[in-house]
Every structure is written in structure tokens, then in C-alpha cells.
Amino acid sequence: MVIGAGTAGARVAVRLRAAGREVALVGAEAHAPYNRVLLADVLAGRYPAEVTALPDPGPVVHDRVVRIEREARQVHLAAEGPVPYERLVLATGSNPVLPALRGLARGLPENVHAFRTMDDCLALDKAVQPGARAVVIGGGLLGVLCARALAERGAQVVLAQQGEYLMERQLDSEAAELVREHVRLRGVEVHTECRVREVRTRDGRATGVALADGYVLGADLVVLACGVRPSTQLAREAGLEVRGGIVVDDQLRTSDPAIHAIGDCAEHRGRTYGLATPALEQADALADLIGLGAGAYEGTRALTRLTLSDEGRLPLDLATFGDLSVRAGDDVIRLTDATRRTYRKVVVRDDRLVGGVLLGELGAVGALADAWKASEPLPQDAPLHHLLTHDGGF
Numbered sequence: 363m364v365i366g367a368g369t370a371g372a373r374v375a376v377r378l379r380a381a382g383r384e385v386a387l388v389g390a391e392a393h394a395p396y397n398r399v400l401l402a403d404v405l406a407g408r409y410p411a412e413v414t415a416l417p418d419p420g421p422v423v424h425d426r427v428v429r430i431e432r433e434a435r436q437v438h439l440a441a442e443g444p445v446p447y448e449r450l451v452l453a454t455g456s457n458p459v460l461p462a463l464r465g466l467a468r469g470l471p472e473n474v475h476a477f478r479t480m481d482d483c484l485a486l487d488k489a490v491q492p493g494a495r496a497v498v499i500g501g502g503l504l505g506v507l508c509a510r511a512l513a514e515r516g517a518q519v520v521l522a523q524q525g526e527y528l529m530e531r532q533l534d535s536e537a538a539e540l541v542r543e544h545v546r547l548r549g550v551e552v553h554t555e556c557r558v559r560e561v562r563t564r565d566g567r568a569t570g571v572a573l574a575d576g577y578v579l580g581a582d583l584v585v586l587a588c589g590v591r592p593s594t595q596l597a598r599e600a601g602l603e604v605r606g607g608i609v610v611d612d613q614l615r616t617s618d619p620a621i622h623a624i625g626d627c628a629e630h631r632g633r634t635y636g637l638a639t640p641a642l643e644q645a646d647a648l649a650d651l652i653g654l655g656a657g658a659y660e661g662t663r664a665l666t667r668l669t670l671s672d673e674g675r676l677p678l679d680l681a682t683f684g685d686l687s688v689r690a691g692d693d694v695i696r697l698t699d700a701t702r703r704t705y706r707k708v709v710v711r712d713d714r715l716v717g718g719v720l721l722g723e724l725g726a727v728g729a730l731a732d733a734w735k736a737s738e739p740l741p742q743d744a745p746l747h748h749l750l751t752h753d754g755g756f
Contacts, residue, residue: 363388363437363447365596367395367422370625370641371453375419377649386445388423388437393480395419399638401483402507405490406514411480430600432618449620451648452597452608456590456626456636461499465561471568474561474584477508489583492516496583497571499558501528503668505587506545510670512585513549520551520579522571527554532666532682536698537705537719544670544678544703592627592634607634612658614648624648631661639664663735667727678703681727684717684734685709692716697750706750713739715749726750 364371367389375387389395396414403409426440436444458476460466466474473489476482486508490496494517498509501523509521521528527538528545542552557574561584571579592607603609603617607629614622614630624644626636635641640662647659665683686709688694693710704722708715708730715733720726730749733740740749 364451366453370645372419373645381653390426402511406511452623454593454627459588494582497581498585500587509550523554682719686717
């Protein structure tokens, strides 16, 4: 049985069913499995919702799991009751972080939305109107994508980021400034280093967002894009080991050998990824482990690649990988072209490429990613700036 019909759960179900295995796939959402990465494009009106569909994994039980009974090897569903399992896969994904703000203690007002699921996307699609004042709280990747999408729909958008710059998990400050300029030119007003204190309400609706400095942003619509955290409640209540995520070994087994965990909910070697590529790699590795009884998952060196596109305008291509922090003794190579709005940076540590970010031109990204994944000493006879040439310098 697989609990969770998102990217990881649907993929492992497809693989196991193709190998002739019987799989019960349970998903709490009423929708067929879909690609969350495309939700911002659906909100912007670039794609219909149907485009987000994942490859058909076969039958899905649309029900909510209320508990796992490990000794009896049963999963209890809200509507159908207990269902037995021989082997259980937790692909429960992650949940949006809802900040503890005044005005939200009794639940979300009707015009305050999270942005994580298809239902969230469809509710926002229905709510946004041209000229509406929208405040997006959170300047990570999801917040940036949502703010752009709402601006494309004609809303007056303010993006409020508590951190020093946008997309702090993926970018450095220089790259983030280019992203900020990109969204500004598309009608998004960006406030960084601002702490939201309160969502002001009247008659069950949000009317504004109050900042710690006393400034109030008027709002017809508020979006909470404050990050996600692994969905671990089922595992925790079942007595499985949980830290940041559900702890798994190299066979993607939890502390109960009959239960596996993959995707956003899983913590492998102390790391939770929260990205599509590791989720797919874990699903494939688990399908091989179950089908062949051999192999291991040793982690993913994931590159994040994104195109911020607009009709009639030049897109902003972005790729980032590895560790962008700079330590004593590191070599840092940067190339910036303000006219063309391009930026490239790589970090070399102990003669090895450990991280990089590219915006505007991604011609070198393939060679750079290969060198990073290989984690081998770089050629000694090539100047370091060749790393940022069009072919990667190799």
C-alpha cells in the first residue's frame, strides 16, 4: 500500500504496477495525481489544470488515512475503515507552514489562502480579480512564483519577505537582486527584511497586513507562502522515528522494516529535500528495491532549474546547485553582465566545485552540474574563470 498520490507516491505505484505488483494507492485529495510544480502556471492562466496531470498510476482510493496500526499491519481509512498491508510506503509529502500571526488564530479568513494544493490554486484562481490588492507573505521560490502569477492576472501585488533577500534557500544576494528586478518589472512590489505582525480582519475577511514597523498593507487577498514542512503526523502517531522528517535508511526503510518513506516526508542521512527530482529518484530506487530485492539509495545531488517566463518578454532562466556559502580558503568566481541581466557564480573548495548559481544564460550549466555531481578535483591546467565560459571550460 502507498499512502500519498503526489509525485513520489504516484511514481512508485506506476513502477510497481508495471512490474506486476498489486498496489493500493491512497490519496487524500479528490483530484487525480498532479504536478505541483505547474500550479503557478495554472494560476497565471498559462495552462489549464489538466496539463498538470502526472502519468496515470492506475486506480486511486480517494480517502484520508486516520491511523496506522503497525502490529496488526493495518491502515485505517476515514471512509472505508481498516485495510491490511504487507508492505507500506509513506509518501505523505509536506504541509504548508501557516505562521502564528494575529488574525489567523481561529483559522484562515475566507480571503486568506495557502498555496500548496490544486484546491488552493483553484480557490485563488476564483478569488483573484484585475485590480485586486494582493499581499503574498513569504519570498521563497513558491512566494515569488505566486506573486508573479497574481500580477499576470492583473492584481496589484505586494510580496513581503522577512529575510534579507528573495529565495534565500536557492540564491545568494546578487542573484536574488536580479530576481527582485525581474518581478518588479512585472508589477510586483517587493519588501524584504520586513516582519509581518498581523492579518487584520473585519467580518471574517482580511482587510490588510500589518508589519512590525506599523505600516499596513491594504489587502483584498492574502496568500501565505511561508514554506513547507514534512508531513509526519501519521508516522509520529504510529511510533516511527521522526526528526525533521520520517527517518529512513539507504533501503528507504523507516524504523519499522515493513514501512518505507519517500519524497518530501522522508529524511535520509539527516536531509529532507522538498524537491521533485529527489522524490522521483527515491521512488525509482524503492521500486527497484521492492522488485529486485537489491540496491540502495545514497542520496540525490539535485540541481534546481527554473524559467520565469512571460508572454512577449524575455524569460529569466535560473539554475542553482550545491552549497553557495563561502568559507575561508574557498575560491569564488563571478561573472556579471548588468546590461544583459546575467549572473554566474561558482564556489570551489579544496579544488572541487561545491556550488553554483546561474541566471540569464545557462549554457554552462550542464558541464558545471556534471563536475559538481562527480565531486572530483578540477583540472589544474585550466584557469578557474573557464568554469563560467559557455561550455563550462572542460
